[in-house]
Amino acid sequence: MIKETTIQSLLYLIVFAPLAGAILNGLFPRMLSRRAVSVIGVGLPFVSFGATLLALWGFLGLRAANPEFPFVTAELFQWIVSGPIHVDFALYLDPLSLVMTLIVTGIGSLIHLYSVGYMHDDASYARYFSHLNLFLFSMLLLVLGRSLLLLFVGWEGVGLCSYLLIGFWFDDMAKAVAGKKAFLVNRIGDFGFLIALFFLVFHLGGTLDIPDLREVVANPTSIFRTDTAMVTLVTLMLFVGATGKSAQIPLYVWLPDAMAGPTPVSALIHAATMVTAGVYMIARLNFLFVLSPVTMAIVATVGAATAIFAASIGLVQNDIKKVLAYSTVSQLGYMVLAVGVGAFGAGVFHLMTHAFFKACLFLGAGSVIHAMAGEQDIQKMGGLRRKMPITHATFLVSTLAIAGVPLLSGFFSKDEILFKVLALQPAAGPVVPGLNGLWFAMGIGAALMTALYMFRLYFLTFSGELRSHDAHPHESPATMTIPLIVLAVGAAVAGYIGLPHPRLNVLEHWLHPVFADGAAALVNTGSHALEYGLMGVSTVVAFLGIGLAWAMYRGPWREVPGRLHASLGGMYRTLWNKYYVDEAYDAVIVRPLIAGSRWIHRWIDAALIDGIGVNGPARVLAFVGGAARRLACGDVQAYAAALAIGLAILVIFVL
Amino acid sequence: MTAIPLSHWLVLATALFAIGAIGVITRRNLLIALMSLEVMLNGVALAFLAFARFRGDVSVHAAVFIVMAVAAAEVAVGLALAIAMWRHNGSVDLDRAARLKG
Amino acid sequence: MAEQIVFYVLAVGTVLGALAVIMPPFARNPLHAAVALLATFSLLAGLFVMLSAHLLAILQILVYAGAVMVLFIFVIMLLNLRRQDFGEFRATPWKILGGVAAFLVAVRVAMVAGASVANSTAADLGTPALQSFGGAYDVGWALTTRFFLPFEATSILLLVAIIGALVVARREGGAR
Numbered sequence: 001m002i003k004e005t006t007i008q009s010l011l012y013l014i015v016f017a018p019l020a021g022a023i024l025n026g027l028f029p030r031m032l033s034r035r036a037v038s039v040i041g042v043g044l045p046f047v048s049f050g051a052t053l054l055a056l057w058g059f060l061g062l063r064a065a066n067p068e069f070p071f072v073t074a075e076l077f078q079w080i081v082s083g084p085i086h087v088d089f090a091l092y093l094d095p096l097s098l099v100m101t102l103i104v105t106g107i108g109s110l111i112h113l114y115s116v117g118y119m120h121d122d123a124s125y126a127r128y129f130s131h132l133n134l135f136l137f138s139m140l141l142l143v144l145g146r147s148l149l150l151l152f153v154g155w156e157g158v159g160l161c162s163y164l165l166i167g168f169w170f171d172d173m174a175k176a177v178a179g180k181k182a183f184l185v186n187r188i189g190d191f192g193f194l195i196a197l198f199f200l201v202f203h204l205g206g207t208l209d210i211p212d213l214r215e216v217v218a219n220p221t222s223i224f225r226t227d228t229a230m231v232t233l234v235t236l237m238l239f240v241g242a243t244g245k246s247a248q249i250p251l252y253v254w255l256p257d258a259m260a261g262p263t264p265v266s267a268l269i270h271a272a273t274m275v276t277a278g279v280y281m282i283a284r285l286n287f288l289f290v291l292s293p294v295t296m297a298i299v300a301t302v303g304a305a306t307a308i309f310a311a312s313i314g315l316v317q318n319d320i321k322k323v324l325a326y327s328t329v330s331q332l333g334y335m336v337l338a339v340g341v342g343a344f345g346a347g348v349f350h351l352m353t354h355a356f357f358k359a360c361l362f363l364g365a366g367s368v369i370h371a372m373a374g375e376q377d378i379q380k381m382g383g384l385r386r387k388m389p390i391t392h393a394t395f396l397v398s399t400l401a402i403a404g405v406p407l408l409s410g411f412f413s414k415d416e417i418l419f420k421v422l423a424l425q426p427a428a429g430p431v432v433p434g435l436n437g438l439w440f441a442m443g444i445g446a447a448l449m450t451a452l453y454m455f456r457l458y459f460l461t462f463s464g465e466l467r468s469h470d471a472h473p474h475e476s477p478a479t480m481t482i483p484l485i486v487l488a489v490g491a492a493v494a495g496y497i498g499l500p501h502p503r504l505n506v507l508e509h510w511l512h513p514v515f516a517d518g519a520a521a522l523v524n525t526g527s528h529a530l531e532y533g534l535m536g537v538s539t540v541v542a543f544l545g546i547g548l549a550w551a552m553y554r555g556p557w558r559e560v561p562g563r564l565h566a567s568l569g570g571m572y573r574t575l576w577n578k579y580y581v582d583e584a585y586d587a588v589i590v591r592p593l594i595a596g597s598r599w600i601h602r603w604i605d606a607a608l609i610d611g612i613g614v615n616g617p618a619r620v621l622a623f624v625g626g627a628a629r630r631l632a633c634g635d636v637q638a639y640a641a642a643l644a645i646g647l648a649i650l651v652i653f654v655l
Numbered sequence: 656m657t658a659i660p661l662s663h664w665l666v667l668a669t670a671l672f673a674i675g676a677i678g679v680i681t682r683r684n685l686l687i688a689l690m691s692l693e694v695m696l697n698g699v700a701l702a703f704l705a706f707a708r709f710r711g712d713v714s715v716h717a718a719v720f721i722v723m724a725v726a727a728a729e730v731a732v733g734l735a736l737a738i739a740m741w742r743h744n745g746s747v748d749l750d751r752a753a754r755l756k757g
Numbered sequence: 758m759a760e761q762i763v764f765y766v767l768a769v770g771t772v773l774g775a776l777a778v779i780m781p782p783f784a785r786n787p788l789h790a791a792v793a794l795l796a797t798f799s800l801l802a803g804l805f806v807m808l809s810a811h812l813l814a815i816l817q818i819l820v821y822a823g824a825v826m827v828l829f830i831f832v833i834m835l836l837n838l839r840r841q842d843f844g845e846f847r848a849t850p851w852k853i854l855g856g857v858a859a860f861l862v863a864v865r866v867a868m869v870a871g872a873s874v875a876n877s878t879a880a881d882l883g884t885p886a887l888q889s890f891g892g893a894y895d896v897g898w899a900l901t902t903r904f905f906l907p908f909e910a911t912s913i914l915l916l917v918a919i920i921g922a923l924v925v926a927r928r929e930g931g932a933r
Contacts (some may be wrong), residue, residue, distance in 0.1 A: 637679070645855055659801040665766070666775055671772070673859055674772070678779035684833065694779075701805075704808045704810045704813065705808055707808070716813055717907075734922070742928070747836065
């Protein structure tokens with residue numbers, strides 16, 4: 001039995017162990033051997049993971065003693081005390097953050113281990129692990145921060161680490177630019193988040209502490225219940241932050257470019273953890289979001305649109321990592337759709353299963369790229385099944401999971417979302433009638449495309465014959481395959497903690513105290529019959545997608561992709577160019593911004609500030625000095641005359 | 656009993672002070688300027704002594720005595736400066752001692 | 758009456774002497790200026806006597822007409838100044854204004870100070886207290902009692918002036 005005070009100590013260990021790794025590897029890279037760097041960089045995340053497991057055990061004990069046990073909080077120090085604003089540097093472990101911490105430290109540790117093999121020959125080995133540990137620290141701060149402000153610190157921290165790691169090979173200009181793009185696009189979202197915090201502080205009572213906020217909101221007479229417009233504004237601004245971090249329309253554009261970073265980074269940051277921060281934040285603030293049905297509808301619509309939009313782009317991409325990137329955007333769309341309709345538990349469930357299979361897919365892709373000596377074009381791959389049996393097996397399991405094949409994790413989580421999309425309605429009635437049906441249709445469409453593009457990827461990569469002749473693929477070392485196996489097992493079985501039965505859905509029960517307020521604002525109109533019926537539908541859809549992929553890339557319809565390409569050239573090009581979104585942003589936002597900045601530089605900076613503000617006083621002083629200079633003629637007698645004149649003036653006035 | 660009224664003494668003292676001041680300000684030669692300075696000091700001394708006489712206060716004489724001593728010291732230093740300036744510039748012309756020009 | 762005649766003669770002589778110091782006809786030659794200054798000092802000593810300042814009259818002769826004038830003449834001789842070394846007046850408007858200002862200051866100060874001496878007639882030296890007015894005894898008493906500190910400070914000043922003059926006039930580059 002672990003006591004509550006012990007859990008508090010464990011919380012510090014969980015958060016600060018990766019920070020220690022970041023500091024050691026970041027500040028003393030030359031004093032540490034490669035082996036020491038690996039031990040520190042991988043060992044400390046595992047320490048963090050171990051502490052999380054202990055904390056889980058302790059929390060389970062507390063829950064067993066008291067089924068309504070809410071949370072453990074550990075306050076390190078008072079951070080900001082200013083008027084009505086009171087922010088503690090406090091950590092906060094509740095069922096939701098515990099689940100997230102398990103995902104972050106568990107998958108994070110595996111990916112650290114994988115990195116030992118993947119980054120083995122890199123010159124900046126210590127810098128890599130220092131950044132990756134720093135990311136883990138920031139992410140844990142984001143997850144465990146008790147105050148929204150502390151969450152925001154983590155939010156910014158993961159953004160910084162994302163930037164640093166995307167541009168890890170910064171001597172390649174394209175990669176440096178990709179890092180910059182990720183950072184700037186994220187800043188737009190962060191700005192929305194920050195505005196939301198300001199509104200919370202100055203218009204909605206001032207507390208940023210999440211449990212306090214929940215208590216305030218629960219009061220039926222609080223301003224949150226009366227000022228719906230303000231609540232809608234705040235939640236929308238928070239959602240803007242989420243679109244930046246979780247790569248939703250319109251701010252998703254950074255994530256595909258983020259694939260410039262090392263592949264383990266893509267797996268950890270840009271698939272499993274950081275990009276889920278927006279979903280986590282909405283789930284964390286579910287009690288606030290459900291107060292505004294309008295915001296919820298917008299969140300769900302954006303999520304559904306992102307899911308189908310990104311999936312359609314994924315259909316035609318040829319870069320193995322780009323396909324997975326668009327797949328990630330699409331799956332994030334599912335999660336956002338889930339929290340948008342109020343299925344917070346389902347969203348977190350899918351977040352968790354996705355973390356397993358997508359991390360596994362990315363690490364598998366990394367293994368493939370490693371084996372192909374840096375080649376990322378799937379048109380040049382093929383036949384890797386025999387050369388890389390472990391990678392192939394794990395990749396196949398994860399692909400089946402993401403495609404929604406029954407009894408694997410993705411099937412359960414995706415299905416729960418689709419069911420909840422149809423079933424859940426705001427208690428006050430739908431914002432727009434029929435919207436749920438539209439979302440469901442988009443979700444099913446995205447599911448079909450997911451199965452299709454994932455198996456296209458799988459067939460082109462692993463089956464058939466190798467299409468490149470100068471590559472000599474080989475299986476990766478154990479440090480890379482062990483994480484793959486563990487993650488593949490996770491991808492296969494993680495779904496069983498959320499089985500679609502009221503008694504068997506462990507995760508739902510576990511998270512219930514967190515989402516109780518949110519769930520109270522919604523009504524469940526679905527039945528179990530509907531749920532099981534939908535399972536059948538999505539099974540059919542999954543196999544339909546897989547079958548289509550097989551037929552077009554392995555089976556009798558092999559000439560179909562080429563014919564489609566020829567007859568639907570315009571549409572194909574649009575997809576290939578990702579709907580020209582980057583070009584549109586470039587024309588509508590980036591270029592006018594650059595032109596405006598040039599103008600401001602020319603007229604405000606150079607002319608006004610430098611010309612008048614800085615050089616102006618200097619010129620005036622030079623002029624006055626030039627005039628006054630004549631007084632200092634060096635003639636002592638003139639000085640004596642001045643003395644006499646001054647004395648005369650004094651005498652006239654005084655005597 | 657002096658029959659000369661105070662005002663006469665003061666007019667004389669003022670005249671000496673003013674002549675000295677004009678000399679100090681206008682003459683280009685350092686030696687002449689120093690001489691003019693002595694004239695100014697003497698004007699002041701004269702005014703002091705007149706006041707002493709009319710007030711019957713002999714302690715003013717002590718002040719004039721000290722002024723004289725200071726004047727002697729000033730002349731010594733001033734002439735030393737004149738010598739140094741001569742060595743440096745080859746003249747004692749104040750126009751050429753305009754190093755303070757800004 | 759005789760006293761007034763003496764006063765005017767001395768006064769006019771003093772002013773003429775002072776003007777001769779600064780005016781070009783005399784002041785072209787520095788020795789002439791020095792002689793004019795000597796005359797001024799001497800005539801002033803006479804005026805000091807008329808004010809019963811006997812000790813100071815004697816000191817005027819000793820210090821000014823004696824020591825100071827010797828110094829001036831010695832420096833003029835030493836530097837071997839010729840006529841052309843003595844520039845003309847250089848009366849810029851600014852300097853004329855300065856001269857006028859100095860004059861006005863003197864007039865105004867004299868007026869105010871004169872008005873403060875309520876009794877415009879001289880003190881009666883016949884009273885026992887003023888029997889030795891202006892003599893060495895009275896002045897010496899004042900210097901060694903009431904003005905003791907300034908007196909001693911003056912001696913230090915003279916010492917400093919001697920050393921300063923030596924340092925300033927010394928040949929550049931230290932020891933010969």
